[in-house]
Amino acid sequence: MNELAAEQLHFAYRADEVVSGVDLTFPRGAMTALVGPNGAGKSTLLRLLGNLLRPTRGRVLLDGRELSAWPQAELARRMALTPQTVHLYFPFTVGQYVLLARHPHRGWSPFESAADVAAARFALEQTESTHLTERSVLELSGGERQRITLAAALAQAPDWLLLDEPTASLDLRYQVEIFDVLRRLNRERGLSVIVVTHDLNLAARYCPRLILLAGGRVVADGAPPEILDPALIRAHYHVNVEVGRRADGVTPFLLPTGAEPS
Amino acid sequence: MRPLTPLRMFLLLAPFALFFAATLVLGPAIGPVRVNLHEAWAQRGNLAGSLDASVLFLARVPRTLLAALAGAALALAGAAFQALLRNPLAEPFTLGVSSGGALGAVIAIKLGLDVTVLGLSPVMLFALAGSGATVGLVYALGRTRGVLSTSILLLAGVTVSFCFAALILLVFYFSDWTETHGMLHWMMGGLDVTGYGSLARVAPFALAGMAVLLAAAGDLNQLSLGADLAASRGVRVRAAQRWAYLAASLTTGAVVSLVGPIGFVGLIVPHTVRLLVGPDHRVLLPASLLTGAGFLILCDTVARTILAPAEIPVGVLTAALGGPFFVGLLLRAKRRAGAWE
Numbered sequence: 001m002n003e004l005a006a007e008q009l010h011f012a013y014r015a016d017e018v019v020s021g022v023d024l025t026f027p028r029g030a031m032t033a034l035v036g037p038n039g040a041g042k043s044t045l046l047r048l049l050g051n052l053l054r055p056t057r058g059r060v061l062l063d064g065r066e067l068s069a070w071p072q073a074e075l076a077r078r079m080a081l082t083p084q085t086v087h088l089y090f091p092f093t094v095g096q097y098v099l100l101a102r103h104p105h106r107g108w109s110p111f112e113s114a115a116d117v118a119a120a121r122f123a124l125e126q127t128e129s130t131h132l133t134e135r136s137v138l139e140l141s142g143g144e145r146q147r148i149t150l151a152a153a154l155a156q157a158p159d160w161l162l163l164d165e166p167t168a169s170l171d172l173r174y175q176v177e178i179f180d181v182l183r184r185l186n187r188e189r190g191l192s193v194i195v196v197t198h199d200l201n202l203a204a205r206y207c208p209r210l211i212l213l214a215g216g217r218v219v220a221d222g223a224p225p226e227i228l229d230p231a232l233i234r235a236h237y238h239v240n241v242e243v244g245r246r247a248d249g250v251t252p253f254l255l256p257t258g259a260e261p262s
Numbered sequence: 263m264r265p266l267t268p269l270r271m272f273l274l275l276a277p278f279a280l281f282f283a284a285t286l287v288l289g290p291a292i293g294p295v296r297v298n299l300h301e302a303w304a305q306r307g308n309l310a311g312s313l314d315a316s317v318l319f320l321a322r323v324p325r326t327l328l329a330a331l332a333g334a335a336l337a338l339a340g341a342a343f344q345a346l347l348r349n350p351l352a353e354p355f356t357l358g359v360s361s362g363g364a365l366g367a368v369i370a371i372k373l374g375l376d377v378t379v380l381g382l383s384p385v386m387l388f389a390l391a392g393s394g395a396t397v398g399l400v401y402a403l404g405r406t407r408g409v410l411s412t413s414i415l416l417l418a419g420v421t422v423s424f425c426f427a428a429l430i431l432l433v434f435y436f437s438d439w440t441e442t443h444g445m446l447h448w449m450m451g452g453l454d455v456t457g458y459g460s461l462a463r464v465a466p467f468a469l470a471g472m473a474v475l476l477a478a479a480g481d482l483n484q485l486s487l488g489a490d491l492a493a494s495r496g497v498r499v500r501a502a503q504r505w506a507y508l509a510a511s512l513t514t515g516a517v518v519s520l521v522g523p524i525g526f527v528g529l530i531v532p533h534t535v536r537l538l539v540g541p542d543h544r545v546l547l548p549a550s551l552l553t554g555a556g557f558l559i560l561c562d563t564v565a566r567t568i569l570a571p572a573e574i575p576v577g578v579l580t581a582a583l584g585g586p587f588f589v590g591l592l593l594r595a596k597r598r599a600g601a602w603e
Contacts (some may be wrong), residue, residue, distance in 0.1 A: 076496030090541035112265035
């Protein structure tokens with residue numbers, strides 16, 4: 001019961017089916033990466049799982065209950081989703097921005113409680129952004145933006161965290177930092193994480209389970225060594241890769257060596 | 263970290279409340295005719311017999327109240343539209359509410375009708391109908407698969423405004439001098455509506471819309487961050503957008519039907535207030551309301567005294583102040599270009 005499950009999930013923008021017949025189960029407490037080439041349907045699947053889109057067919061269940069049957073605020077206390085890009089136009093301070101994520105916990109009160117402040121502080125500490133608290137969100141660098149976007153999602157105090165490319169446009173250090181935070185919260189607090197990413201190496205390094213999507217379908221689902229397979233990658237990404245092993249002899253990494261001769 | 267607590271909210275809003283209270287007291291006291299306030303107050307039960315009392319209670323007080331209502335409504339609606347459209351340059355008239363109202367008004371003046379419904383004059387009725395029809399049209403155009411697209415809404419609003427401006431010119435073309443004078447006068451926006459009657463008829467609509475917007479402040483905060491984040495934080499995005507859009511339009515439309523399109527208040531006031539208290543709509547909305555009310559009382563006081571006995575239409579004054587302000591704003595935006603975009 002403690003799981004997020006997609007059953008025969010379909011989604012179409014007009015005539016184009018973007019997600020077709022996906023069956024997946026995410027047990028609570030797991031850290032999973034959704035990977036796949038551009039247009040594979042990763043973001044759409046994530047948005048379906050996060051109740052931002054209604055499936056054209058099939059359903060998504062959280063703890064055995066269909067998402068659309070959850071009261072929206074209660075669902076928001078269970079699950080947070082960070083979109084790929086957040087466009088901000090108003091000069092909130094970082095502190096305000098992170099506190100705003102407490103919206104589903106506030107009920108009818110317009111005011112923030114001590115619990116809200118504690119959650120926001122915790123989120124800023126976890127993402128090492130406390131020093132940004134009084135800065136305007138409009139004056140942050142790319143890396144800082146990604147971190148406070150994650151901080152806001154953490155302040156929402158969800159059991160489930162769905163992230164759409166949280167490390168896009170970040171340098172190596174910030175990429176690793178973001179995934180470190182996710183793994184720590186996953187291990188220490190049982191936060192369930194589903195992350196869409198283009199970075200197969202980071203996914204393999206941090207996530208015990210990778211789901212490879214292509215053409216709106218699940219084409220592979222397993223541990224990193226099963227997914228970072230040269231033949232599988234060539235079939236779906238149309239590139240040749242070399243796959244190596246880290247010193248532990250288990251965790252794979254890959255290096256593209258050239259476009260597949262057509 | 264500065265969370266919003268009742269004390270903090272009080273401290274932030276108190277200066278704005280004081281400003282409004284001061285204008286509310288000073289507005290009626292100042293004017294081209296010297297009024298003995300003691301005398302006026304003593305004779306408040308005998309308006310017909312006292313010039314002081316009748317000027318104060320029949321002309322200045324209702325006019326001040328009207329300025330307060332209009333300023334509050336326009337500033338609040340402006341702040342709400344900026345959040346809804348996620349665009350700091352939006353204002354109550356961006357989506358064509360005023361051009362629709364103006365088209366209704368000029369048609370009513372041209373037809374020269376002489377009927378009242380529920381105490382509303384034909385010009386007010388037609389202006390209300392024009393605003394309402396425009397809101398519906400722009401809203402219908404701006405919806406894609408049930409979700410409001412802010413960019414399409416903006417385009418639709420601007421396009422509809424242009425079309426209506428052309429139609430207004432067409433009506434002008436077929437009108438004689440007295441008619442066009444009346445039309446121009448309406449379109450300049452003015453508070454020279456006397457008595458409490460029409461104020462009392464329009465106020466309930468404006469106040470209802472304003473109440474809905476104030477109650478929606480938390481949702482507007484989320485919507486200003488984008489529909490996806492709002493939805494994932496438990497906001498029922500479609501319903502919240504629809505209510506806020508309708509409430510802001512109702513507020514604007516009601517006021518415009520009475521005083522015409524008084525420009526720039528809905529742009530200048532929320533902007534200035536945002537610079538002072540930040541963009542949190544739980545504070546921004548009530549602070550804009552108070553500032554808008556005080557600002558328009560102030561402008562009106564200037565408009566009716568500076569060239570006395572002549573009177574500048576207050577819409578001309580606010581626009582004259584608003585133009586340079588808008589340019590300054592654009593320059594500021596230019597310097598900031600690139601942030602989060």
